Amino acid sequence: MATPSAAPRVGSRRQRSAPVSESRYDRRLSEILVHATEVFCKKGYEGASMRDLSRESGMSLAGLYYYFESKERLLYLIQKHTFSTIVQRLKSRLENVSDAEQRVRIFILNHLEYFLANQAAMKVLSHEDEALKNGFGAEVAAIKREYYRICVGLLDHLKRDRRLQFSTRIAVLSLFGMMNWIYTWHNPRVDADAAAIGGEMGDIFLRGVLGADTK
Amino acid sequence: MATPSAAPRVGSRRQRSAPVSESRYDRRLSEILVHATEVFCKKGYEGASMRDLSRESGMSLAGLYYYFESKERLLYLIQKHTFSTIVQRLKSRLENVSDAEQRVRIFILNHLEYFLANQAAMKVLSHEDEALKNGFGAEVAAIKREYYRICVGLLDHLKRDRRLQFSTRIAVLSLFGMMNWIYTWHNPRVDADAAAIGGEMGDIFLRGVLGADTK
DNA sequence: ACTTAATTCGAACGAGCGTTCGAATTAGCC
DNA sequence: GGCTAATTCGAACGCTCGTTCGAATTAAGT
Numbered sequence: 040m041a042t043p044s045a046a047p048r049v050g051s052r053r054q055r056s057a058p059v060s061e062s063r064y065d066r067r068l069s070e071i072l073v074h075a076t077e078v079f080c081k082k083g084y085e086g087a088s089m090r091d092l093s094r095e096s097g098m099s100l101a102g103l104y105y106y107f108e109s110k111e112r113l114l115y116l117i118q119k120h121t122f123s124t125i126v127q128r129l130k131s132r133l134e135n136v137s138d139a140e141q142r143v144r145i146f147i148l149n150h151l152e153y154f155l156a157n158q159a160a161m162k163v164l165s166h167e168d169e170a171l172k173n174g175f176g177a178e179v180a181a182i183k184r185e186y187y188r189i190c191v192g193l194l195d196h197l198k199r200d201r202r203l204q205f206s207t208r209i210a211v212l213s214l215f216g217m218m219n220w221i222y223t224w225h226n227p228r229v230d231a232d233a234a235a236i237g238g239e240m241g242d243i244f245l246r247g248v249l250g251a252d253t254k
Numbered sequence: 255m256a257t258p259s260a261a262p263r264v265g266s267r268r269q270r271s272a273p274v275s276e277s278r279y280d281r282r283l284s285e286i287l288v289h290a291t292e293v294f295c296k297k298g299y300e301g302a303s304m305r306d307l308s309r310e311s312g313m314s315l316a317g318l319y320y321y322f323e324s325k326e327r328l329l330y331l332i333q334k335h336t337f338s339t340i341v342q343r344l345k346s347r348l349e350n351v352s353d354a355e356q357r358v359r360i361f362i363l364n365h366l367e368y369f370l371a372n373q374a375a376m377k378v379l380s381h382e383d384e385a386l387k388n389g390f391g392a393e394v395a396a397i398k399r400e401y402y403r404i405c406v407g408l409l410d411h412l413k414r415d416r417r418l419q420f421s422t423r424i425a426v427l428s429l430f431g432m433m434n435w436i437y438t439w440h441n442p443r444v445d446a447d448a449a450a451i452g453g454e455m456g457d458i459f460l461r462g463v464l465g466a467d468t469k
Numbered sequence: 470a471c472t473t474a475a476t477t478c479g480a481a482c483g484a485g486c487g488t489t490c491g492a493a494t495t496a497g498c499c
Numbered sequence: 500g501g502c503t504a505a506t507t508c509g510a511a512c513g514c515t516c517g518t519t520c521g522a523a524t525t526a527a528g529t
Contacts, residue, residue, distance in 0.1 A: 063526090064475085083385075085300035089517060099478045101519080110517065166381070168438060170298075209454045212439050213432040220431025223383060230423075239424045246465035247458030278496090279505085304487060314508045316489080325487065 068106045071096050076117050080159035084114055084167040114167060115175040121160040122182045125153045129189065139197040140245060146193055147241045150218050152233040155225065162222040187211065197248070205251040214244055283321050286311050291332050295374035299329055299382040329382060330390040336375040337397045340368045344404065354412040355460060361408055362456045365433050367448040370440065377437040402426065412463070420466040429459055 074096035078087045089110055093100040107113045129149045136142055154161045171179060190211050197203065217240050230236065289311035293302045304325055308315040322328045344364045351357055369376045386394060405426050412418065432455050445451065 067476090083298075083300055085298055088515075090515080100517090101479075102477045104518070105476065108518095205458070206454055208445075209451060210458065212435065213455055213458060216432040216435025217428040218431070220427065220435060224427050236424060239421055240428055242466065243420070243425065243428055243459065243462030245462075247460075247462035250461035250465065251457065282506090303485075305485080315487090316509075317507045319488070320506065323488095 064106075071098065071103065071106055072113075072117055072120070075113055076159045076163055079114065079117070079163045079167065084163070084170045111171060111175055114163070115171055115179065117160060118164050118167070118171070118179045119182065121157065121164050122179060122186065125150070126182060126186050126189075128153065129186075139193070139200045140249075142193050143197060143245065144237075144241050146190060147214070147218065147244070148234065148237040151221070151237040151240070154218065154221060155227075155233045155236075158222065158225070161219075165219045165222055187215075190214070194248070201249060202253045203248060203251045204253050205248055210244075210248055217244065279321075286313065286318065286321055287328075287332055287335070290328055291374045291378055294329065294332070294378045294382065299378070299385045326386060326390055329378070330386055330394065332375060333379050333382070333386070333394045334397065336372065336379050337394060337401065340365070341397060341401050341404075343368065344401075354408070354415045355464075357408050358412060358460060359452075359456050361405060362429070362433065362459070363449065363452040366436070366452040366455070369433065369436060370442075370448045370451075373437065373440070376434075380434045380437055402430075405429070409463070416464060417468045418463060418466045419468050420463055425459075425463055432459065 071092075075092050078091050078095050081087075082091065089100055089103065092113075093103055096103070107116065129146065132145050132149055133142055136145060169176075191207055194207050194210055198205070198207065221236070224230075225236075286307075290307050293306050293310050296302075297306065304318065305315055307328075308318060311318070322331065344361065347360050347364055348357055351360060384391075406422055409422050409425055413420070413422065436451070439445075440451075
């Protein structure tokens with residue numbers, strides 16, 4: 040989960056960008072991140088205390104600070120990793136597909152699959168959107184903007200191809216709304232899997248925008 | 255904003271259900287609720303302190319407790335009032351319309367109009383969904399369920415009328431997602447008004463579900 | 470086995486939290 | 500103007516918060 044590798048004290052940044060093998064430090068940090076994600080998901084960022092995180096991850100309160108310098112940076116690490124991963128997977132999946140409609144369907148499927156497979160992390164990402172201040176927030180916001188721009192690109196492509204007319208902005212944000220809202224209602228014991236839900240949402244959304252012919 | 259009227263100490267509930275004229279107490283409580291909504295919207299329920307609320311509303315910290323017995327009850331009052339109002343407005347607007355598609359459009363318009371006219375309150379309602387514990391939470395959840403059931407009813411009506419086939423649950427929750435997500439992106443200086451956005455969303459959503467003919 | 474560096478922890482810090490209480494102030498009524 | 504009840508407030512309560520520090524423990528290299 041954690042990219043850096045093999046340096047001791049917090050604050051001093053790691054340098055090797057290609058970690059040959061995951062160090063002990065990295066593995067432990069990843070574990071903590073997983074537990075922290077669960078706690079942030081359950082109690083919210085503000086509502087979760089460092090003592091909660093300590094209890095959940097089985098490490099002493101002070102021990103946590105060996106791995107990151109503040110609670111805020113912890114949230115940053117979770118958000119950055121989650122978002123980077125979903126963008127990277129999307130890009131790789133889009134590589135071999137050129138049909139405009141198929142590309143939108145892949146976007147939806149990728150988003151929902153990752154969302155449901157990593158519900159806690161994605162809830163933290165969606166729900167704690169404004170929790171990070173200044174520098175931390177800006178970096179995550181940049182990834183988010185890139186992700187948003189990709190979706191805009193896909194829909195503009197579709198619009199051009201089929202000569203459609205609709206507001207790309209509203210369409211993209213509506214689609215994100217449909218998908219992201221899932222964290223408030225999805226129940227794995229009741230609801231279908233990502234492929235099925237993605238299919239239904241894709242049907243509704245795509246019929247919706249494809250029906251918007253040029254007058 | 256506050257329904258009760260004309261009793262002094264917190265805890266003792268008010269009785270007159272038809273307040274002839276808004277008492278001083280009610281007016282002051284409403285003011286506090288408005289300011290508190292703003293603060294909860296800006297900093298989140300957990301992130302906002304009673305001292306923040308005191309500063310914003312211009313009343314001393316202790317003075318606030320003359321009007322409600324806890325921070326949690328304050329959130330409850332805000333959520334309950336907001337939700338009740340939107341449901342009540344919806345019902346009155348639906349009274350004179352019988353066409354199934356028109357009724358869905360009214361639902362969307364009502365939701366977005368109220369959302370954009372009371373952005374702070376609706377963000378608190380959407381974002382602080384799980385903040386209330388036990389009793390308080392249950393009562394708000396009941397209103398929410400009623401609102402949800404109304405929307406299910408509208409879509410089932412549409413399905414029956416036009417002999418469509420789609421999952422009502424997914425459709426309803428997708429629609430709520432599209433609409434509620436607006437609190438994360440709407441910018442009054444850039445984006446259109448509720449009628450225009452509601453039109454676009456209604457087009458996408460309705461073409462989406464209306465296209466789902468029985469095979 | 471010994472040394473050095475990496476990791477973990479108990480205990481404490483000051484600050485801020487939600488809430489309470491009794492006294493002070495104000496408004497409404499004769 | 501004086502009385503009563505409604506309203507407001509300063510000061511403090513006990514508690515939890517995020518963070519720090521120095522010492523104790525563990526792992527790694529020789």
